[in-house]
Amino acid sequence: MKNQSQYPLYTVTKCRKDDTFYGPVHFSSDANTTACGLKIDYHWYIITNDFTGKATCQKCLTTPRWVKEK
Numbered sequence: 203m204k205n206q207s208q209y210p211l212y213t214v215t216k217c218r219k220d221d222t223f224y225g226p227v228h229f230s231s232d233a234n235t236t237a238c239g240l241k242i243d244y245h246w247y248i249i250t251n252d253f254t255g256k257a258t259c260q261k262c263l264t265t266p267r268w269v270k271e272k
Contacts, residue, residue, distance in 0.1 A: 209253045210253070211231055211232075212232075212255065213227050213257055214233070214247065217245060223249075226262075228262045229257045238261035
């Protein structure tokens with residue numbers, strides 16, 4: 203099993219009215235804000251909630267807390 207401290211619990215992305223995803227995928231540790239500081243509301247969708255998600259947001263990926271240890 204991966205070291206869970208390397209990944210946040212959630213990966214989230216924005217969702218349109220027709221339930222299609224858009225924009226980058228973000229990390230979130232509490233489902234209230236993203237690792238890059240965006241507030242999560244009803245326009246967002248949780249993609250994963252098991253420490254296994256992959257983010258595409260460059261700000262989330264470079265947040266020191268979530269940078270993979272080498």
